[in-house]
Amino acid sequence: MKETTQSKLEIRNLHLHFGKKEILKGISLHVPDKAITALIGPSGCGKSTLLRSLNRLHDLNPDARLKGNILLDGKSILEKKKDVTDIRRRIGMVFQKPNPFPKTIFENVAYGLKINGLHHTERLRERVEHALRESFLWEEVHDQLDEPALELSGGQQQRLCIARAIAVEPEVLLMDEPCSALDPISTDKIEHLMLRLRERFCIVIVTHNMQQAQRVADFTAFMYLGNLIEHGTTAEIFENPQQELTKNYVSGNFG
Amino acid sequence: MKITAQQTDRLAAIVFKTAGWLSVVVLLSIFSMLLFNGAKAFRTISPVDFFFGLNWNPAAYGQPKFGILSLIFSTLLVTLGAMLIAVPLGIGTAAYMAVFAPRRVYRLIKPVIELFAGVPSVAVGFAGITVVAPAIAWVFGLNNGLNALNGAFLLALMSLPTIIIVAEEAIRAVPPTFQEASYALGATPQKTLWHVTLPAAMSGILAAVMLGMGRALGETMTVLMATGNASAFPGGFFDSVRTMTATIAIELGETAQGTAHYYVLFAVGAVLFGISLTINIISEKIARRFRYKI
Secondary structure (H helix, E strand, O other): OHHHHHEEEEEEEEEEEEOOEEEEEEEEEEEEOOOEEEEEOOOOOOHHHHHHHOOOHHHHOOOEEEEEEEEEOOEEOOOOOOOHHHHHHHEEEEOOOOOOOOOEHHHHHHHHHHHOOOOOHHHHHHHHHHHHHHOOOHHHHOOOOOOEHHHOOHHHHHHHHHHHHHHOOOOEEEEEOOOOOOOHHHHHHHHHHHHHHOOOOEEEEEOOOHHHHHHHOOEEEEEEOOEEEEEEEHHHHHHOOOOHHHHHHHOOOOO | OOOOHHHHHHHHHHHHHHHHHHHHHHHHHHHHHHHHHHHHHHHOOOHHHHHHOOOEEOOOOOOOEEOOHHHHHHHHHHHHHHHHHHHHHHHHHHHHHHHHOOHHHHHHHHHHHHHHHOOOHHHHHHHHHHHHHHHHHHHHOOOOOOOHHHHHHHHHHHHHHHHHHHHHHHHHOOOHHHHHHHHHOOOOHHHHHHHHHHHHOHHHHHHHHHHHHHHHHHOOHHHHHHOEOOOOOOOOOOOOEOOHHHHHHHHHHHOOOOOHHHHHHHHHHHHHHHHHHHHHHHHHHHHHHHHHHO
16 A cells, blocks of 8 residues: 555554464555544454553553554654653554542643643643644633633543644654444544544544444554454545455444 | 341431431430540639649649640650651652553552551550650760650651551542643653642542541550650750640549549640540641642
């Protein structure tokens, strides 16, 4: 495929074990920049696990062992001596359930900036406003920035988490079923937002919802039992899958 | 005769309601017993002398002194000193155990700390007299190590297990998704602990501190043994002190019932009770604020 030369993330023969159990069985995937790549597949296929490998969240689990390689702009991010905090700043993440900190709305967005060394009050305020505007949340919350974030609705909380993630200006945005806990209207807002953010970020989204993959994703990768079965443009995967397994899954025969 | 589900329900409700009210009644009776007996002291002693008097010398012939301030100050000195040592140490240990400790290390220190919670206070007092006090005397070049610092140190040791165990629970109760969100933004484990985990656990940590403080405030045997028991107004940590609890324990058994001295000890108990209650109410207020505000 032609994006091979300019892929933002490149996963090379990635194996992941939790203890003795092999969860990812040799995944290779090119993820292009300024596009949305969806990871689909039935529960337990390893798509969330793969996503969490991309910002090395498995480092927190002493039982997890990774083999193979992941390259960001052609440079490995898996080397032990590589600064993992810098990698995570460059590769942001939005989680399945909205998880704003039990702080104010402002502090939630400012947090990532502060821990990365920005303390100038005026600059902080600008960056927070900017991130909230980009997440379509500013109009709704600009007069309640000092209120607890946990008082927002679920959909607003998730958009706040997106604002928090993009405030530190990452290059890649990982989204782990970001709408699975939300109602259709909030989901629609977030999908709308993703299509806007695609212009600036490389986005990888894990989703259970095949309509969602078709609505937002440029590329789709189908996973099954820890293997990557097929990868292509979203149209190819849904309209003309090459593998029998993919065909069965996207036509809803199992899942 | 058959008992219906409705009847067992009603019975259970009555049993639990009784249990709940019983504890309230017991608590109120203890407090009113202290107040009632304590009030009798003021038939002969002026409240001004009691609450604002610096000297406690109730057995002095002819001119007994019933000033509670030296006792209150001794208690606060020892308790706050203990908290200055135990709070940072306890929270630090709890955070280490909940977040950083490898499983093997954790399995080693957790039971040791739990075991430590069960050491009898008289044994701690014994160690205070024979080990800690001489050490303090040696380090600071004093004649005698039986002073407020010794008491503070021992009470810190005694309240540490409580603080560690409760604070560790509080830190573990913080949803891991908060920590993941922080790590995913590029935060180091230290920054995550300091800016996310500890603030989120704050109400539980405050509860831990308050429980530890209650332990230190009410502890009797250890301070009775290890702080020198001088009832003069203390000038600092190197002076011998006598806390409110120790005073009651020492004097109540040797005082003739019905005398002013007898009743004034109840008044001391009531003041101690009031101090604990105030601390609890304040901490509850602070904890509630943290729960909703941060």
